[in-house]
Amino acid sequence: MTSPFLETDTTTGSTPRRRGLAGVALAAVLIGPGAAVLSSEPAAAASPSPVTPSPSPATPPPSPAVSSESAVNDTICNRYCDGRDPALAADDRVAVTAPLSGRTLQLHLSDSGPMGWAAIENTQPGDEVWLDRSFDGGATWDSGSRLGATTAPEGVGAWRTLMYNNDDWADRGVGALRACGRAVDTGAIACTEWARTRWNASNRAEAAATAMMALYDTANGTFRGAGWWGSAVALSGVIRNIEVTEMASYEYAVSTTYDQNVGERRGHFRNEFSDDTGWWAMAWLDAYDLTGERRYLVTARRAADHMHTFRTPACGGGIRWKEGEPYKAAISNALYVQVNAAVANRTGDAAYADRAVAGWSWIRNSGLVGADGLVRDGVGADCTAGGTIHTYNQGVLMSGLVELSRATGDGNLLQRARELADAATRPGSYLTDDDGIVHDPAEGWDDCSDDGAYFKAAFARGLDELGDEVAGDPYADYLSRQADSAYTTSRNAFDQYSLSWSEWTKPQGPGCQASALALMNAAH
Structure with a gap:
């Protein structure tokens, strides 16, 4: 069979793959002496920063013989099938470790496999070691399988499981592994952080895309926990990653998302929010640029037409953020410029260019761009511009002015975009700290599943374009x-990335990953 994971190898093993019942999420957490405790929530990562791989043991521990104890419920076959002997691994990298009552748990990865195994050092007879495997970014895993679960026998100083696949190529499952163990004398249970092989992750841009796709739900064609418009931003990041890295492994997400959702809500990714519609329009324009499939351009054009219905004469023009609401958000109007100019550039239809020109004229005269060169959040019913200064309002308008410059041939628009960019990127500005790292105000109150986590994605894209x-x-x-x-x-x-780009601040999630993916694409 042909694998969708194409970076290194395009074929999988021919052995049939057996899949068991999906498991319930149970997290093993390290505790003190006494009985083991299992939590219903995933354990927090031991360290959010990159883990320096530990050296492999000088003498590899023996592997268990294949027995009923090491049998698993789910068998996956990619290049190799689950249950392979680690002695056959062509390479060995210790990705993460964790302490356990005087022992050390290790997650070993064979990047060329791509498979992994768990090991325990300084072991005592009766200690248990196993792997967990997750296909949703570490949120859940099959707690019933305990992949390769095995018990250390007498007379060994270290013990390990057999090897298991990181991904499930046939079902397009982007996975992660962690090593877990139980100390026989204390009953304590611990697990390492989740980690994965470098398959489809050979550089930081590819790795960010792969971690993003670990959150992709092929059943409904959206990203888990991302919400409606957040899935559009995430999909754009995946599409642009294909362009900059030339790694086509995840191109299936484009057609899957479209096919599963084109009939949802009001059809063609339109709803009562003008900005939601705009984000999806840009995703499908990106998809059209990547694939050349006209259905994506048709949908983007319909979205642009839908956005135009939000335009009212109040406050001199502009489009409303939501049907029935007077507020005219900067993000909606910047997306209106970007989408219409982009459609004009791809269709040659001057009507869309005219809309984009009118949209920019309204923004320029509305007071949204302050004396400091930064864009405010929106214009209220009293026609006064104000609100929080967010990164995405700067970034989308930069992108919109780039598209509009192409549509009109007006080079002065690029100078206006540079003024926005310079005001935002200057060290010590409202959005960039004295060390030169950008921060969105939403970092102070949102987490990685809320709207604010996505804002820096548009900022990175705008600067890049x-x-x-x-x-x-x-x-x-x-x-x-x-x-x-x-x-x-x-x-x-x-x-996986946190909300801030200067420290680990909030748990990982789809919004933070989408912003980091856009950044890694831009810097690649």
Whole structure:
């Protein structure tokens, strides 16, 4: 069979794959002496920063013989089938470790396999060791399988499981593994952080995309926990990752998302929110650019037409954020410029360019862009501009002005976009700290599943698109600084990111991952 995971190898094993019942989420947590405790919530990561791989043991521990004890409920076959002897691994990387009552748990990964196994060092007879495997970013796993569960016998100082696959290529399951164990004398149970092989993750941009796709639900064509418009931002990130890395492993998400959702809500990804419609329009314009399939352009055009119905003469023009609401959000109007200009550039229809010109004229005259060069949140019923300054309002308008410059040939629009970018990226500005790292105000109150977590995705994209359009790419160093900081300080062993790009601040989730993915794409 042909695998959708194409980076290194395009074939899987021919052995039939057996899948068992999906499990219930149970997390093993390290406790003190006494009976083991199982929590109904996943255990917190031991360390959110990258884990330096530990050296492999000088003398590898023996592997258990294949027996009923090490049999599993779910058998997956990719390049190799579950239950392979680690002695056959072509490479061995200790990705993460965890302490357990004087022992050390290790998660070993064979990146070329791509498979992993659990090991326990300083073991006592009767200690248990096993693997957990997750296909939803570590949120749940099959608690009934305890992959390769085995008990250390007498006379060994270390013990390990057999090898198990990281991913499930046939079912497009992007997975992660962790090593778990139970100390026989204390009853304590511990697990390492989740981690995965470097398959489809050979650089930080690919790794960010793979961790994003670990949250993708092929059954409904959206990203778990991302919400409606957040899934559009995440999909755009995956599409643009294919373009910048040339790794096509996840292109299936484009057609799957479209086919599963094109008839939802009001059809063609339209609903009562003009900004939601705009985010999806940009996702399908990205999809059209990648694939050339006209159905995506048709949907984007219908979305642009739907956004136009939100326009009212109140406050001199502009489009409403939501049907029936007077508020005219900056994000809705910036997306209106971006979407209409992008449609004009791809269809040659001057009517869409005219809409984009009118949209920019309204933004320019509305007071949304303050004396500091930064875009406010919106215009209220009293026609006064104000509200919090967010990163995405700057980024989408930069992208919109780039598209509009292409549509009209007006180079002055790029200068206006640069003024926005310079105001936002200057060290010590409202959005960039003295160390040169960008922060969105939403970092102070949102988490990785809320709207604010997605805001920096548009900011990174806007700077990237503007930099590509002007001589010398003046924002490349800024984007590289953000990417280096995020990769070093706010990433865990699974290449999942937190809300801040200067420290680990909030649990990982779809919004933080979508923003980090956009950043890694821009800096690649």
